[in-house]
Amino acid sequence: MAATRLIVLIAAILLVGTAGPALADRPSVGSNTNNFVAHGSTSAQGGGAQQGPSRGASPTTAIHTTSYSPCTVSICANVNCPPGSHPLLATNSTRGVAVVTGGIVCSATSGGITNTMVTRAFRQVGVPTPSLHIQPVHHTTLVNLKTDFYATGTKAFTKTVTLLGHHVTLRIHTDHFTFTFGDGHTLTTTEPGSPYPRLTDTHTYLRKGRVRVHLATTWAATYRIDRGTWHTVTGTITTTTPDQPLRITTATPVLTNPGNGDG
Numbered sequence: 001m002a003a004t005r006l007i008v009l010i011a012a013i014l015l016v017g018t019a020g021p022a023l024a025d026r027p028s029v030g031s032n033t034n035n036f037v038a039h040g041s042t043s044a045q046g047g048g049a050q051q052g053p054s055r056g057a058s059p060t061t062a063i064h065t066t067s068y069s070p071c072t073v074s075i076c077a078n079v080n081c082p083p084g085s086h087p088l089l090a091t092n093s094t095r096g097v098a099v100v101t102g103g104i105v106c107s108a109t110s111g112g113i114t115n116t117m118v119t120r121a122f123r124q125v126g127v128p129t130p131s132l133h134i135q136p137v138h139h140t141t142l143v144n145l146k147t148d149f150y151a152t153g154t155k156a157f158t159k160t161v162t163l164l165g166h167h168v169t170l171r172i173h174t175d176h177f178t179f180t181f182g183d184g185h186t187l188t189t190t191e192p193g194s195p196y197p198r199l200t201d202t203h204t205y206l207r208k209g210r211v212r213v214h215l216a217t218t219w220a221a222t223y224r225i226d227r228g229t230w231h232t233v234t235g236t237i238t239t240t241t242p243d244q245p246l247r248i249t250t251a252t253p254v255l256t257n258p259g260n261g262d263g
Helices: 002-018 115-125
Strands: 028-031 035-039 061-070 086-094 097-107 131-135 140-142 146-152 157-163 166-180 186-189 202-204 209-225 237-240 244-249
Touching: 115 157, 115 166, 115 209, 131 209, 131 244, 146 209
Parallel strands: 140 244
Antiparallel strands: 028 035, 035 061, 061 086, 086 097, 131 146, 146 202, 157 166, 166 186, 166 209, 209 237, 209 244
16 A cells, blocks of 8 residues: 555656746747847746746746848849839847848848938938020020920939938939920920020920919939948929010011122
């Protein structure tokens, strides 16, 4: 009988010693945008498994993070992210030690920089207002004559700003031009026009009178963060020249050097 009690006691001890941690002691995961923290309460102690907080030991916490960095052109050259997002290189680490590269992900932010922030920077940088030129000169043209219109000061340029400690490079360029001719007609084109004799942006007035003309230039931009890939800035900027007066008149034939009679 004593032997039977001893065997039951030994079996009970073995069952308790080999049981896993309680359900409440198993890791739980909470996440945010850039990292997750796995909370676990098991740890090695005296060569055996801890059986939970009831044994008096403090639970351990394993910190796992995922960091993102701008993707270089050589790595992300063939990555096509949805509009408004950027390719980022993800690296997983445990307690600051990188353990695995998490691959390439598409994110609407890079280093905390949002599209709205880049658009705001584009508008704050500002763009010039190109000058409008008209030929014939002296603000006078003729009915049924191709009047030439062109813009100068339309050269693309680059600006670099700093957002949240990152260098953001903006490539700013003209997108299109809209000439308003003052007689109810307009011309929208990607060409800024050119002076005589290469006439690209012209308009023919059909009746004499006086009009006021102006030019609206729409600027767009692309950007990259640090040495990342290039993306399109959301939104455009339009500048408009002051109105210029233009007089449309008819030509009167005038005979000059008539000779002396019979020719």
